[in-house]
Amino acid sequence: MADIIQLLPDHVANQIAAGEVVQRPASVVKELLENAIDAGANTIKLIVKDGGKALIQIVDDGSGMSVTDARLSFERHATSKIKKAEDLFNLDTKGFRGEALASIAAIAHVDMQTKPEGAELGTHLKIEGSKIIFQEVAAVPKGTSIAVKNLFFNIPARRNFLKSNQVELRHITDEFHRVALAHPSIAFHFYNNGSELFNLPVANYRQRIVHVFGTKTNQKLVPVVEDTQVVKISGFINKPEFAKKSRGEQFFFVNHRFIKSPYLHHAVVAAFEGLIRPDSYPGYFLYLEVDPGSIDINIHPTKTEVKFDDEHTLYAILRSTIKHGLGQFNVIPALDFEQDQNLETPYAYKNRDASQPQVTVDAGFNPFQEVLQKKGATGGGFASRVSSGNSKSWDSLYVGLDSELESKNEYRSLKFESETITGSIFEGKHAPEETMATTFQLRRKYIVTTIKSGMVVIDQSRAHQRVLYEKFLKNITIKEAVSQQLLFPLVLTFSKSDMQILNEIKDSLSTIGFVFGKLEEEQIEVTGVPLLVMESEVGIVLDQLISDYQMEISEDSFSQTDILAKTLAKTLSVKTGEVLESTSQIALVNDLFACKETRVSPFNKPVYITITENDIDKKFI
Ligand code: ADP
């Protein structure tokens, strides 16, 4: 048989290797930012167009490259960062594989200008699909500028696989956050389609976090610090009140490198045990410093995972450090707020104090409210409203704003009109009997009612989710939502990246009755809300929507309408633990069985079960 094995030409090999390194525009951003940091830059500029598909440019004022190095930097396995195998175990740079530039140049149009310190002239070099178009001498500033255009121009399949510009921009922003948070001593500028998204001056860690995530973040942070032989830990955790229903602001950095570690995450969660609801996540920004020889960052091509020599010890130290931090904060809360003058932007709620009308007309007076408030700490639904929201308890603590926690429940305020109920709604197989005499609430969780063949046990929260979900879906599709005008506009503060998401979903929100006024960098003005949403819930609803969209980022079915309806249903529904009076129980049952789909909640969970007389009879045999 003839020999058939051939060596792949370089440009093909590079293209294949590129697949590992460059999954999407955000991967390019990460690699180029890291190169700029390794080059010792003081200021780094990131410029992006069309979610990075059209342009990603990074300009740094770092070491720059000589003429030869400029050319060599695009060769595969060309690196200045390690010289021998042992160096791998003592890394103090981000890069070491020498693959990034070669990979990027294989699948894009790259334009580089670079000049080292002291040189009179620099280099201008252009590469397209690994092919050098030109390399010439040029008068350029010290440092390096790399522009990457038309990503995946020669791999249409990959290009088509990319998500919308907005989604790609969000991935880029995530990478940017990770790098910027790890390096507060470097100034960063980030421009998207000509407008400045971030301008981060040189700062300390706390300031950097606040600059990235917005002024209201400052109030949430509790410092943690620990210095042991194995690890040095510093950074911040969010107060338990601010735990979110979704993963979000959770950052581990090891030796200034962002990492993901489910194991260490668990250590943090364990420290929060008992302080937050089991289904919510604490936020944290934790900086670990370990001996570079004690970790292996070589195990993952995109380098967000590391292997620690002694994970168990690290786990224990981390957990106790967090616990200690939380403990200190509980005992002496005042000490946590070493207010930084540079961050003294007024907390959003300070402004709201005067303008928020205290409307006392309480159409839906709720006799159970007191009961609910008393058991607030444990009561499912109520506690969740407190924790997932705009942290009203803290507002009142700091601003003296006596924010009434209103538990909204449209069923409680609903007047039951028995005359309007006709047999026709109950034609379904499992529909309750017409008399409706018998509903009762079981353990503040289920509504039990009778049907011809026996009885139905309905999960109150899921049933309400179904009802609200269909209501919102209908509103969104027929675009006829009724909006209630707020007497005074509500000004809410969000981080820049949250604002990015709000911008994306603003139009959908309008279709269900939200009306927005002025939109600023970190603030949004709400002038109207859907009928089903109370003013006090607006912040909670928007927070929840933002985090649900964030979670949705990697999923294929990116249906705004559906997420919107689901989120609203989830957030506004009656929860387990809430008492429903009998008229409300009946109204809920009626509404449920008037739905198109009655059996499952919007999240595909069963809404009710039936127990027939036959089933019961069998038990008595
Ligand atoms: P690695 O970072 O793993 O070494 P890269 O392909 O990212 O591999 O870069 C190759 C080499 O090019 C680097 O080792 C470095 O010497 C040089 N280089 C890349 N970007 C820059 C930059 N912004 N400034 C100075 N040198 C750079």
Ligand code: MG
């Ligand atoms: Mg690199």
